[in-house]
Amino acid sequence: MHPDDDIQAWLVDLDGTLVDTLGDFVAALGQVAEQLGRTPPTRDWVRCAIGRGGERLLRDALRHWNLPDTDLEPARSLFQAAYADANGRHARAFDGLAQGLAALSSWPLACVTNKPQALAEDLLERLQLRDAFRVVIGQRPGLRPKPHPDALLEAARQLGVAPDRCAVLGDSRNDAEAAQAAGCDTVLLFRHGYNHGEAIDAVPAQAHLDDWPALARWISDRSCRAVGS
Numbered sequence: 107m108h109p110d111d112d113i114q115a116w117l118v119d120l121d122g123t124l125v126d127t128l129g130d131f132v133a134a135l136g137q138v139a140e141q142l143g144r145t146p147p148t149r150d151w152v153r154c155a156i157g158r159g160g161e162r163l164l165r166d167a168l169r170h171w172n173l174p175d176t177d178l179e180p181a182r183s184l185f186q187a188a189y190a191d192a193n194g195r196h197a198r199a200f201d202g203l204a205q206g207l208a209a210l211s212s213w214p215l216a217c218v219t220n221k222p223q224a225l226a227e228d229l230l231e232r233l234q235l236r237d238a239f240r241v242v243i244g245q246r247p248g249l250r251p252k253p254h255p256d257a258l259l260e261a262a263r264q265l266g267v268a269p270d271r272c273a274v275l276g277d278s279r280n281d282a283e284a285a286q287a288a289g290c291d292t293v294l295l296f297r298h299g300y301n302h303g304e305a306i307d308a309v310p311a312q313a314h315l316d317d318w319p320a321l322a323r324w325i326s327d328r329s330c331r332a333v334g335s
Contacts, residue, residue: 113292115267116210117258117285118239119276120219120226122157122299124203125233129196131156134188135167141184144171154303157278159220159251160185193225194232200298206318207238209325216241216261220251220280241265252280255288262288275321277301279309294321 121127128149136146147155147170155166164181168174173181207215216239219226223244230236241264243249249256262269273292274285277299285293295301295311307314315321 112271113213113273114271115214115216115262115265115273117216117218117261117272117274117290118210119274119278119281119299120217120221120229122277122301123200123275123281123296124217124235125197125199125229126298127194127197127229128153128156128300130189130192130194131163133192133196134185137188137192138167138181138184139171142171142173142177142181144173150303153300157220157280157300157302159245160222161251190225194229197229197233199233199235200296200318202318202322203235206321207235209322211238214240214265214267216243216265218243218252218257218261220245220257222246253283253287255284258284258288258290262290277306279304279306282309282311294324 118124132149132152135152139146147167151170155163164178164185165175168177168181217226217230221244223246226242226244227236230239230242241261243257243261245251249260258274259269262272269289270291272290273294274281274290275294276282277296278301282293282295293311294313294315295306295309296315297306298317299306313324315324
């Protein structure tokens with residue numbers, strides 16, 4: 107067992123935590139806007155809008171374009187095709203990710219995301235990150251998106267670890283609220299993500315981290331305290 111035996115697994119968000127996917131969303135929404143005869147949203151608008159699941163993103167986009175909710179299904183079809191084409195093309199792993207994942211390597215890891223399952227798997231494969239995770243839980247029928255706890259609970263179940271022994275690593279209020287609802291006691295949040303345009307430090311967490319090397323230092327410091335106690 108790891109010295110930090112109160113943490114037995116890590117549940118890690120994807121967009122804004124592992125990978126900067128903002129460019130993929132900008133490209134896909136820009137394509138949808140052009141097909142609907144609307145102006146593509148700005149990069150800043152997209153940064154604030156993503157992270158709450160595809161349904162919410164499309165509804166917000168329709169309001170932004172002054173289009174009725176009755177256009178949701180056509181917009182959904184356009185977005186699904188555009189995003190499948192853009193997935194991973196404009197994305198990059200955050201700096202220091204390899205160092206951070208190395209620091210987590212003695213625990214079982216799950217990637218837990220609101221991105222549809224197939225797109226999440228494809229993105230991780232494209233960036234050569236899939237093998238770091240024992241489990242990937244993406245959007246699928248029967249699982250409500252974060253901030254609901256469903257996906258975190260399913261990840262904990264598949265890992266065989268009680269939710270209160272799972273630490274959650276994310277970049278948004280959605281991640282923190284999902285963790286609280288799932289009964290996960292440890293939450294760490296990155297400042298390099300999106301969080302709907304709000305300052306992440308206002309969201310309660312055990313730590314707010316600037317980058318992945320900071321996570322490695324947090325784990326090292328925690329391990330030293332556990333050994334010395």
